Amino acid sequence: MIETILKQVQQGELNIDEAKKKLALYEDLGFAKVDHHRKKRQGFPEIIYGEGKTVEQIISILEAIKAREEEVLITRVTEEAAVAIIKKHPEFTYSEISHLVYWKNQPITYDESKGYIAVICAGTSDLKVAEEAALTAEVLGCNVKRFYDVGVAGIHRLFDQLDAIQHATVSVVVAGMEGALPSVVGGLVSHPVIAVPTSIGYGANFHGLSALLTMLNSCASGISVVNIDNGFGGGYNAALIDRLASKG
């Protein structure tokens, strides 16, 4: 890359100002450009973390991204901010349960020719986080199958669906309270499991610490963990892996 630019300079095909721009700090490094390229190459939108940003900030960022990408995803959006965004940009969708706001230049569909991500959650109280994971992966272009309310306290509910879970490319397992579900799933499947602890519970749950520690200490192999309530992280990691499997 650098060689090409230098040759163009040597041969007068490129003037110095242009070359400087191309070789400017992050372009010399190669990673800023890669950053741009990565999005194009991956079909992954730039993600906007909505928490702590004003509606104005969110809107100007999303407009910048929408101008050059095929999807826009904003996480952790308050009800109030979502309404304001959609008022200005009615082409966006607000998912109330997952607090995601997103836009795609084509509808979310299920592509039978590809594999799918299993998003599994233990209880109905964990739905918010599970949906954040599932919808993130769908916006990023993946197929998702949802397996909800299959916690270990009634483990037959899980086994009823085991076959479909085992055929997924990767599982995102969301659980609060004691967070035991990823260990059980991890022992039953041969694909990677992304475990997402939630802060659902009370008392010695300590806002998700209990589920987090459970998942980190899992005796099943093939489990890795993201932050408490980080459904987005679960969905994003799964999408990265699912894309690798499709490309493979």
Place this chain on the structure above:
Amino acid sequence: MIETILKQVQQGELNIDEAKKKLALYEDLGFAKVDHHRKKRQGFPEIIYGEGKTVEQIISILEAIKAREEEVLITRVTEEAAVAIIKKHPEFTYSEISHLVYWKNQPITYDESKGYIAVICAGTSDLKVAEEAALTAEVLGCNVKRFYDVGVAGIHRLFDQLDAIQHATVSVVVAGMEGALPSVVGGLVSHPVIAVPTSIGYGANFHGLSALLTMLNSCASGISVVNIDNGFGGGYNAALIDRLASKG
């Protein structure tokens, strides 16, 4: 009780010194005497906590108990102390794996006419604690069935034995690492489950904290928890419950 004593005093059947003795602090309360009676009534031996006691202290206490009870149980005995105890009292048995030393005036047997306690453990590394629970319950006169190495990472091992587990009076479930096993068992049985977290694991296990929190936060009903590595507590609680069931 007090009335009887007072009437005897009033009627001159009891002199004041005798009455004072009967009304003396713990006898008036009834609980010190009850303490003595309790052991007789329950058929439960007084338990000696061996940690932090000298061999001499242990021996003099065990001799005092053995003089009036039908069993003696000493917990957390070091190898060295066990050898010294058995040298002096060869009628005692040392269980190397559970660090228990005990004596019964009749051998431990399995009484088919009664129910049994299920002692279940997740991995071979938890055996020490599981055996402390199982042997404690046996010394206390209960039937015990052992279900070892049935952790959630290969949950079919548990299901293979599910029927026998479901027929127990009470389960003691011992698990380290993420400690998910009691939740799974608790969802499959209709009897009380005593969960015993162990300190087995590494890293973010934090010496058993992970398993402890998991068990306290279990989404399955009917689970209560004892201290980390407290196999004795698990066995003792189970024996109390099993005895209630037998008496019922």
Place this chain on the structure above:
Amino acid sequence: MIETILKQVQQGELNIDEAKKKLALYEDLGFAKVDHHRKKRQGFPEIIYGEGKTVEQIISILEAIKAREEEVLITRVTEEAAVAIIKKHPEFTYSEISHLVYWKNQPITYDESKGYIAVICAGTSDLKVAEEAALTAEVLGCNVKRFYDVGVAGIHRLFDQLDAIQHATVSVVVAGMEGALPSVVGGLVSHPVIAVPTSIGYGANFHGLSALLTMLNSCASGISVVNIDNGFGGGYNAALIDRLASKG
């Protein structure tokens, strides 16, 4: 069980679709069916955890349960949800102090022919949790005697009632702050003690951590612990044990 089905298939008494259904995952395992049976056999209602569920979700679940059970119990119901539930189902009762909503097809009564559960609490601030335990056990069909405000700072209050406590089948001991009461009770009774730490206190109480650790580390035998503020868990465990004792 499997053998019977197979024989029926072999002898043409059962067609393959019927047999598949009977051998379907959780039926082959026996635990899903057991799940159904368990409730019938135990006389225990399915419990609805109210927290994080919408009023609509709660109502549709309770209607499903009420259709086939003789009791319905919903825990952790907000004032607002309770009003909405009872508006639709005036046959339900709301216990304001314990945040329970329940229905039984017959009134809660005290059955003198059976034993009873002692629900003991340290201070008036712990009443909420103690009542959750007591009422849970009553809805589950147990006798309950309440011993309230008998904390260790004025221990004579406990001794005044010691006799009645000692005659219980099982005790649920609820305490906040330093949580010392279960240790004292555990040293005075010969039945199992379920300890329930509460988050009542301030400063270094750390939302119930202090009481929780106290109870886990109790030097008295026969104590097991449930989650902080988990009055339901205390009552449910006690009911399991009390039922064993009645059946015994």
Place this chain on the structure above:
Amino acid sequence: MIETILKQVQQGELNIDEAKKKLALYEDLGFAKVDHHRKKRQGFPEIIYGEGKTVEQIISILEAIKAREEEVLITRVTEEAAVAIIKKHPEFTYSEISHLVYWKNQPITYDESKGYIAVICAGTSDLKVAEEAALTAEVLGCNVKRFYDVGVAGIHRLFDQLDAIQHATVSVVVAGMEGALPSVVGGLVSHPVIAVPTSIGYGANFHGLSALLTMLNSCASGISVVNIDNGFGGGYNAALIDRLASKG
């Protein structure tokens, strides 16, 4: 599957005992068999966790596995146990730095036709954990490239190797102390990053808690975390993902 068996029974092709065996608990579930199949299908050996097992236990397990698999991997083996194992089975190799003992029926080689896993570590003190990850992945049949001592305190060392890192299928990033390296790598690559915190450090490192929290809270997307010092987990997760990519 069940249907086939039932039809064979119906048609007399299978007697009832054989059918019962095939439908026996875990076979009816399909997961125990899958368990066996999984290893064959995946080319992944069963892993033996060496900690807390006696040399005799390890040897009998490894012999059982070796009889039917093409690789055997034992983790967390002490020097002493390793010597004993290799004395009996000189075909095994002991990696002193990673405390792994393993055997493959063919040498570890680098297969240029496939992608590779980048194992990246921050400091020389993290080598033990990084090597556990790297060698695990190699024994599981993956290509591994090592990028060691590229911590954030001298970030140019990382950039020097950025190109090779960016071309990996998946990265395992091992770091102790403040554990910042995965965030930096995660921002520079478009593939999944498995972060492995180590307990290297002192003072407020709290045995790896610092690095663990750093990694869980990473502001870069695409990072998931395994337990402290769990190099094996890092390598195993990476191998699962790398295999997906190869199969893709």
Place this chain on the structure above:
Amino acid sequence: MIETILKQVQQGELNIDEAKKKLALYEDLGFAKVDHHRKKRQGFPEIIYGEGKTVEQIISILEAIKAREEEVLITRVTEEAAVAIIKKHPEFTYSEISHLVYWKNQPITYDESKGYIAVICAGTSDLKVAEEAALTAEVLGCNVKRFYDVGVAGIHRLFDQLDAIQHATVSVVVAGMEGALPSVVGGLVSHPVIAVPTSIGYGANFHGLSALLTMLNSCASGISVVNIDNGFGGGYNAALIDRLASKG
């Protein structure tokens, strides 16, 4: 005592019902009576912990106490409850800063013939807790001198008042943030120091944990610690000690 009662029974001076009452559980123990006597002997009122009690509960308890004591002290009273109490009992005083409500049958005065308690606090933000300590001690009949805003960041403010502090009988030292003041005071005085950590601070103060640990680890001798924000405990302990010194 018991002897006297028995003699009276023997001599017919006391009938059995009266005697039973006197010997009733806590009277046999001697501690319940002592409890009553203690208050009279000590001139200490029974303290009502206001938190978590309804206004009605508080009022009925305070009326019971006021009927037989010369002071009533209620701690942790909300503004709202205080207004309601004083509306009904205008003879009570509400200290807004310390959230105490109290009544004495004689005004709080400073008795020059006795020693005094030094209540020392680090910053103006700690005033609430310091006043709770000071006023508690005053209601309990002690002299109090206040030394406020003398934190270690400007230690000359402390030295200006050192002489008066050194002449106190006992010091209550209240501090938030890093809580270093008790150590400095403890090194300068020869009387007991009661340290009261407050939750004042932010960030790594962790709601008073920082100050609590500082005080527990003080390198100065003669310091003991009460709970975070427990001004009442500080004042009460100091009053106990000051009373001993006066009686001495």
Place this chain on the structure above:
Amino acid sequence: MIETILKQVQQGELNIDEAKKKLALYEDLGFAKVDHHRKKRQGFPEIIYGEGKTVEQIISILEAIKAREEEVLITRVTEEAAVAIIKKHPEFTYSEISHLVYWKNQPITYDESKGYIAVICAGTSDLKVAEEAALTAEVLGCNVKRFYDVGVAGIHRLFDQLDAIQHATVSVVVAGMEGALPSVVGGLVSHPVIAVPTSIGYGANFHGLSALLTMLNSCASGISVVNIDNGFGGGYNAALIDRLASKG
């Protein structure tokens, strides 16, 4: 100093009352006077910590300081208090983002003849704390250059500005979430780095604990840390160092 005073006394140049005043406790020590002198000598205003103070208290303190100093700085002022202060003292300025209220007898300017402090922050959510640091340093008379939103997840943004950062006298690096930025900056500059963890983040961030531990454990040399969200502390420390450099 003492000698001079004594000589003046000896020679009758100073009467005893005057001498006593000069030798009075904190003046004998020299530190109280120094305290006064220090502010004059340093050009540093006395700082008012606004949290937990009433508007009246703040106003009377600021008037006292303003009477003798050239700047007044009040930290952690609520919106409401700020409005009240400025109503009375319209010469004061309220910085909404940093919650600082301040007054200087001359405008904040950038003095090209001196060095500057780099205030660097990772994300837009950390702006509040970064501005508290930057404005504190400016009120204290230092030059400040701001480098915002240069977090490690897109590290090229940092490198783009590296040259300007490297030329600063001292850096204040503000970061939440995993707090990795100070380590990266610390490895790239040769001046002292003051790291300020923020409580920005969620889940296992634990209100800034994650970032705090990261910074304390930094593998880069030359980093010291202040309390969570303590932007003021970061700015004040930097100003002390910057002043040393200017004086040098």
Place this chain on the structure above:
Amino acid sequence: MIETILKQVQQGELNIDEAKKKLALYEDLGFAKVDHHRKKRQGFPEIIYGEGKTVEQIISILEAIKAREEEVLITRVTEEAAVAIIKKHPEFTYSEISHLVYWKNQPITYDESKGYIAVICAGTSDLKVAEEAALTAEVLGCNVKRFYDVGVAGIHRLFDQLDAIQHATVSVVVAGMEGALPSVVGGLVSHPVIAVPTSIGYGANFHGLSALLTMLNSCASGISVVNIDNGFGGGYNAALIDRLASKG
């Protein structure tokens, strides 16, 4: 004081060098001299903290103290150091259980004319810490009565000795595990209670944290707490209070 010195200077009775010495920093403050005086006035020896000091350091300090005091007390002395000290100073005594080495110019006796300190401990494992408290108080000249092995699990043992405990001036209550004993004692006595948590216990005891929190959160008034295992602190605080009571 200062006035006197100044007058002497003015009148030529004191030269400037002498005056400077008298007014030198700590003498002007009065506290260094007080430090010396304090020991004489109190009859309290200077205490040597033995941990982390070499035998040579300890010996030279004890010789300096012994030259001017009537007692010497050294805490936390290893067996090895004790032997070396006593070899050189055979007039010293080593208490093996409490790790104290001490010397008094007259034997420890019990003075019937004075009050006494009650040192109470829960279990035999807490003896080490209890003896450190008891012996410290005795070396400091107080009467001590020991009440050992009276933990709450068999509370009648405590009541048997209640009368003697209630007559003490002050109690030191030592307890490990759940640490409930101080709460029970605090509810039964009218004098100050110094609570000493010990690290005795296992599992969720977390090296004494459990007992520490219990004691800090005690619902009984009149309890203050010292550091974990700080028997010396317990004894020293009790001695300060006991001395006040004697002087009173």
Place this chain on the structure above:
Amino acid sequence: MIETILKQVQQGELNIDEAKKKLALYEDLGFAKVDHHRKKRQGFPEIIYGEGKTVEQIISILEAIKAREEEVLITRVTEEAAVAIIKKHPEFTYSEISHLVYWKNQPITYDESKGYIAVICAGTSDLKVAEEAALTAEVLGCNVKRFYDVGVAGIHRLFDQLDAIQHATVSVVVAGMEGALPSVVGGLVSHPVIAVPTSIGYGANFHGLSALLTMLNSCASGISVVNIDNGFGGGYNAALIDRLASKG
């Protein structure tokens, strides 16, 4: 810079390979080169962290550094490693107390023409860490004055030396146990204070956590904190600041 290179390429003064090298990753960035320059410019040696490195690794690194620098400093060296290093390189010095090994091409001297760093420590047990700080600063070419054993429990010892402390350029304050000393010093000086918590203490010290929190929460301005026991960090930060002051 980039422009110059491009122009040289354009004008044929530089061939493409040479230009590529100059524009290669870290050289384009300028920071790797800066890294080299930094050491020369600063006169600061590269520091070797000795922990977890073999003697061979240490020796080869020190030889590489010694070849081009004027000082070499190795931290956290074990006795055993130190002996081996000095055997091979007798020109190195081992400081037993601080576990540093170092070499300078000229002796450590005190340069009266420059300012000095005050290294202050609370107790003799903190000496190890204080010496690590002091010697680090000396090896880095700074003047150091030591003020040892001046903890807050006898604060006059600090005041005796206050003048000398106040004249330092920067203070490093080392303290264990409650860690209060930096707050006191910070309130008395007008220069930056680097606080170093140590793990000295017991019980609720929690291996330095107590002192660490104290220092982070200091109410005195101008204090920043390094990791527990990180004497090196304290000395290094102080040296950075002291150098700024000298250059200023």
